[in-house]
Amino acid sequence: MSxxxxxxxxxxRTLLKGTGxxxxxxxxxxxxxxxxxxxxxxxxxxxxxxxxxxxxDFNGATGIETKMDLFADMDELFSKMKxxxxxxxxxxxxxxxxxxxxxxxxxxxLDHSKIPNxxxxxxxxxxxxxxxxxxxxxxxxxxxxxxxxxTSAVEGGMLDSWKTVFDSDKYxxxxxxxxxxxxxLGCALKYLGFSFNSTDPAELKKVEDLLVAxxxxxxxxxxxxxxxxxxxGEVVVCQEWNGDIAQVMxxxxxxxxxxxxxxxxxxxxxxxxxxxxxxxGNAHVFLNFILDAxxxxxxxxxxQYATPNAAAKKLMPPEYTGSPAIYPPxxxxxxxxxxxxxxxxxxxxxxxxxxxxQAA
Amino acid sequence: xxxxxxNKNVFWTLxxxxxxxxxxxxxxxxxxxxxxxxxxxAIINGEMSITEYDYFxxxxxxxRSLDPLYLGIxxxxxxxxxxxxxxxxxxxxxxxxxxxxxxxxxxPILLMLVVLPFWINLLIRTYALIAVFRTQGYVNLALGxxxxxxxxxxYNNFAVIFGLVYVYMPFMVLPLYATIERxxxxxxxxxxxxxxxxxxxxxxxxxxxTMPGIVTGVILVFIPCLGSFLTPDLLGGANAVMIGNxxxxxxxxxxxxxxxxAISFMxxxxxxxxxxxxxxxxxxxxxxxx
Numbered sequence: 001m002s003x004x005x006x007x008x009x010x011x012x013r014t015l016l017k018g019t020g021x022x023x024x025x026x027x028x029x030x031x032x033x034x035x036x037x038x039x040x041x042x043x044x045x046x047x048x049x050x051x052x053x054x055x056x057d058f059n060g061a062t063g064i065e066t067k068m069d070l071f072a073d074m075d076e077l078f079s080k081m082k083x084x085x086x087x088x089x090x091x092x093x094x095x096x097x098x099x100x101x102x103x104x105x106x107x108x109x110l111d112h113s114k115i116p117n118x119x120x121x122x123x124x125x126x127x128x129x130x131x132x133x134x135x136x137x138x139x140x141x142x143x144x145x146x147x148x149x150x151t152s153a154v155e156g157g158m159l160d161s162w163k164t165v166f167d168s169d170k171y172x173x174x175x176x177x178x179x180x181x182x183x184x185l186g187c188a189l190k191y192l193g194f195s196f197n198s199t200d201p202a203e204l205k206k207v208e209d210l211l212v213a214x215x216x217x218x219x220x221x222x223x224x225x226x227x228x229x230x231x232x233g234e235v236v237v238c239q240e241w242n243g244d245i246a247q248v249m250x251x252x253x254x255x256x257x258x259x260x261x262x263x264x265x266x267x268x269x270x271x272x273x274x275x276x277x278x279x280x281g282n283a284h285v286f287l288n289f290i291l292d293a294x295x296x297x298x299x300x301x302x303x304q305y306a307t308p309n310a311a312a313k314k315l316m317p318p319e320y321t322g323s324p325a326i327y328p329p330x331x332x333x334x335x336x337x338x339x340x341x342x343x344x345x346x347x348x349x350x351x352x353x354x355x356x357x358q359a360a
Numbered sequence: 361x362x363x364x365x366x367n368k369n370v371f372w373t374l375x376x377x378x379x380x381x382x383x384x385x386x387x388x389x390x391x392x393x394x395x396x397x398x399x400x401x402a403i404i405n406g407e408m409s410i411t412e413y414d415y416f417x418x419x420x421x422x423x424r425s426l427d428p429l430y431l432g433i434x435x436x437x438x439x440x441x442x443x444x445x446x447x448x449x450x451x452x453x454x455x456x457x458x459x460x461x462x463x464x465x466x467x468p469i470l471l472m473l474v475v476l477p478f479w480i481n482l483l484i485r486t487y488a489l490i491a492v493f494r495t496q497g498y499v500n501l502a503l504g505x506x507x508x509x510x511x512x513x514x515y516n517n518f519a520v521i522f523g524l525v526y527v528y529m530p531f532m533v534l535p536l537y538a539t540i541e542r543x544x545x546x547x548x549x550x551x552x553x554x555x556x557x558x559x560x561x562x563x564x565x566x567x568x569x570t571m572p573g574i575v576t577g578v579i580l581v582f583i584p585c586l587g588s589f590l591t592p593d594l595l596g597g598a599n600a601v602m603i604g605n606x607x608x609x610x611x612x613x614x615x616x617x618x619x620x621x622a623i624s625f626m627x628x629x630x631x632x633x634x635x636x637x638x639x640x641x642x643x644x645x646x647x648x649x650x
Contacts, residue, residue, distance in 0.1 A: 075612035082411055082615075104410040173512070180613060218598045220515040234495050234514075344401060344408035344615070351614040352429075358601040359433050 041282045043068040044077065044091040048247075049141075049269075051299040058289050064282050073180070073223060081106055085276040089283040095130045095268045096182075098137055099341035107136045107272045114284035117291035120311035128268070129338070137270035138287050141243070141305040144266055144328055144336060145183055146259040148227060148245035153236040162191035162260045165218075165239055166210060172217035176230075176238040179223030181354035182339065184211070186265055187239060196265045196337040199346050208353050212360040221358075230255060243305035246325045250304070257325040263335030268308070397421055397621035413618060421622030430606065430623065434630065437602040440517070441585035444524035448532045448581050449574065451525070456536035456573075460543075474533045482527060486594050489523055490514060493595075515597030523591040528584065532577040539573025575638060583631055603627055 039062075047070045051057075055066045069088070071077045074097045080086065081101070093101060101107050112118060118126075118138065125139045147164065151157040155170070165175050166188050177184050186196040188207045198204065219235055226238035227248045245257040271290070273283045289295055296312030306326050307313055313321060320326060328336075342350075364371040395415060402412035424430075459470045477485060492498050493513040500510040513519060547569065551561040567574070589604030596602075603623065610620030 075615075078615065079612050100410055106411075215598050220597050232494065232496055344410060347614065348408075348616060351609065351616070355433075355601075355606060355609070356429055358598075358605075359429060359436075 037279045037281050039064045039282070041066045041090070041279055041286055042088050042277075043286070044071060044088040045069075046071065046092060049092065049303055051295070051302045054290065054295060054299055057295065057298075058286060061289065062282075062285055064285065066286070075180075081274055085274045087278055088274055089277040089279045090271055090273055090286055092140060092269055093137065093272050094339070095128070095270065096339040096341040098270055098272060099130045101272070101274075102131070102136055103341075106274055108275050108277075108280065109135050110138070110273065110287070111284060114281075115288045115291065117288045120291050120293055120296070120309050122308050122310040122313075125268070125308040130340070131270070137272040138291060139308040140269045140271050140290075141300075141303060142266060142268040142308055143242045143305045143326075144259050145178070145187060145239060145264050146242055146245075146257055146325075146328075147237060148230050148240045148248075148255060148257050149237045150230065150233075150254055151256050152254050158256075159237065159258060160261050162187055162262055164237055166191050166214055169217045171237050173219055174234075174236045175218050176220050176222045176226050176235045177218055178226070178239050179221040181350045183265070184221075184239070185350060185353065186339070190262045190264060190337075191260075193262070196263075197340045197342060199342060199349075201349070204350070204353055208357060211357045215357065215360060241305075242325050242328075243303055246304040246323065249325065259328045259332045259336070261332070261335075263332070263337070265339050266333070266336045267339055269305075393621040394625065396618050397625055399618045401616065401618070410615065421619045422626070424619060425623045425626050430603075433601060433606055434603050434627070437586055437604070438630070440521060440602065441524070441582055444521050444528070444585050445578055445582045447521065447525050448528055449578065452529060452532035452536055452577065453574075456533050456540050459533075459537055460540045471537070474530050478530060482590065485527060486523055486591055489519070489526065489595060493519055493522075514595065515600075517596070517600065519595040519597075520592050520600050523595045524585050524588060527591065528581045531580040531584075535573045535576040535580065536570065537573075539570045539576075543569055575642070579635070579638070582634070586627060586631060 041058075041064050043066060045068055050068070055068060058064065058066055071080070074094055077091060077093065078097055078100070081088075081091070082104070085106075093107075098107070112134075115138065118134070121134075121139060125142075126134055128134075128139075131137050147159050147162075149159055149164075153171075153174075164170065165177055185204065185207055188210055189198050189203060190196055192203070192206055192210070194200070194203045194207075220229070222229055222238065222240075224244075226235070226240040227244040229235045230238050230240075230245070231248045231252055240257075242257055242259075245255065249255045249257065271287055273280055273287075277283060290299065291309060293309065293311035293315055296307055296309040297315040300307040300309075300312060300316055300320065304320075304326060307316075396413065398418065398421070399413045399415040400417045400420060402409040402414045404412060455474070459467060459474075462470060490497070494500070495510050495512075495514075497514070499513060504510065543566070547565055548561055551565045552558070556564070587604050587607075589602065589608045592600040592602045592605055593608075607620050607623050607627070610616045610623065614620075
């Protein structure tokens with residue numbers, strides 16, 4: 001019985017036809033243009049963290065087509081960019097993660113000559129410790145972490161201390177705190193009178209014991225939706241970003257926000273340009289665009305966080321500039337600290353503590 | 361049957377793409393993670409690097425994952441997954457049984473109803489459960505109309521287990537349906553004729569004969585439950601951390617990929633141990649095996 005052996009033995013004609021088809025197919029592959037940058041821009045940002053019309057306005061003003069991808073938190077941004085820039089031209093980074101990324105050589109220095117609107121920035125933000133001389137970033141928004149609460153459900157209609165969420169069972173089962181190690185441990189450290197960026201193991205142990213004991217009163221660790229839980233009535237007190245609470249305060253007049261008397265951290269979000277982005281020129285044009293006074297004020301109106309853009313702030317209404325949720329009073333600001341990137345070993349230690357708290 | 365060596369060209373043309381996919385996108389990444397689990401973060405200039413890794417620094421990560429903290433979480437995960445699997449089995453068996461004994465023209469429709477949730481993304485289904493169970497959710501609103509107070513059904517272990525059972529139910533129903541469908545109904549008739557009660561028939565005839573389906577369903581539900589992190593993250597309260605959440609955090613917030621890889625492999629070894637246990641039990645039993 002003979003077994004059929006299929007053979008690959010083309011004639012010369014079939015070989016030529018095949019090669020021709022292959023070459024024709026290859027020419028359809030995308031070509032790398034070395035010439036002028038195409039009119040496209042890829043952004044990477046939080047959700048609802050830009051003005052409602054900003055991207056459309058940018059497209060109208062410059063003709064550059066913008067696409068914005070979203071991430072949920074800084075860790076997602078960092079782990080995605082760590083593996084290599086997948087094609088983003090500009091991204092929103094918080095101050096401590098910017099420090100981390102600068103150290104890991106993941107961002108490129110800015111060309112200030114392409115960003116003349118930097119003169120609009122409030123001088124207090126022009127030389128921060130985490131980015132001297134604004135070499136790698138422009139400031140976008142700044143804010144605080146504090147307590148959002150429902151005035152009708154809270155005794156006296158006002159709160160004033162971190163004790164409510166970290167050390168008391170008054171509102172047991174109706175409390176939510178943030179979901180990441182840095183912010184919860186940091187604010188608890190502030191409550192106990194220590195520094196937000198403490199690396200002392202003894203102090204961190206006290207915080208761990210405090211939080212393990214308080215866990216039975218906490219309903220949920222809500223990384224970014226504390227304000228939704230507050231608005232829907234699941235919790236009456238939550239530890240949240242000030243802008244998130246300000247956004248729901250606009251819809252629900254019963255809600256309020258304060259910065260506790262022990263102090264909290266001041267965070268700053270910035271725009272930076274990652275290495276290996278395909279359109280760095282367009283990215284600079286975009287950064288210049290959002291530093292413009294008019295565009296900056298539109299962003300601040302939607303996002304309801306504090307803007308470091310002095311020119312934009314002048315255009316904002318008094319409900320915004322006078323709101324204690326957005327601009328805390330000066331005596332409280334003196335007790336607040338910036339978040340600092342503490343190095344990988346400390347991160348590891350803090351993460352272990354966080355896992356212990358979660359597992360308890 | 362032909363020996364594949366006789367027709368190597370044909371064999372590799374057919375098996376090539378599948379093997380390539382398996383090696384390229386499964387074996388190679390897994391091997392990479394395995395190598396990474398024996399490494400650690402590089403120490404450059406006296407401080408830990410953010411992105412660089414040292415490879416082959418030893419078993420440090422595995423020893424760290426045997427710490428009581430992580431073993432405790434692993435044990436809780438196994439426990440929660442086991443409860444979810446048992447509940448899934450107990451609710452899926454009557455459903456599969458019912459579909460098998462339904463009239464012929466109803467069977468495809470009923471099967472489609474079981475499979476329909478798959479058409480919707482897992483994340484959206486979990487969010488839907490939040491809308492159903494929260495304090496102002498649908499269940500509490502419905503109970504409120506008859507005067508029963510709002511119950512805490514979300515952000516606790518009940519919600520996590522319910523979420524897991526809800527999500528993995530089709531995985532249990534389908535293998536059970538496949539096995540029960542193949543069951544020769546005359547066995548059940550014979551058993552009843554010989555004097556056994558319905559209950560005894562079920563225990564001594566139906567269950568052993570459908571054991572392959574039960575085992576397949578249990579494996580298909582238990583193993584993904586072990587690794588789930590989305591359900592405890594969204595539905596769980598302060599106490600709901602499972603090993604999947606810890607692994608996720610190592611790869612994101614903690615930026616410690618070698619340790620995350622080590623815990624992942626510990627989880628895989630635990631899964632292998634469970635599979636070996638079930639193979640051991642199956643070989644010792646006198647019943648029908650897969």
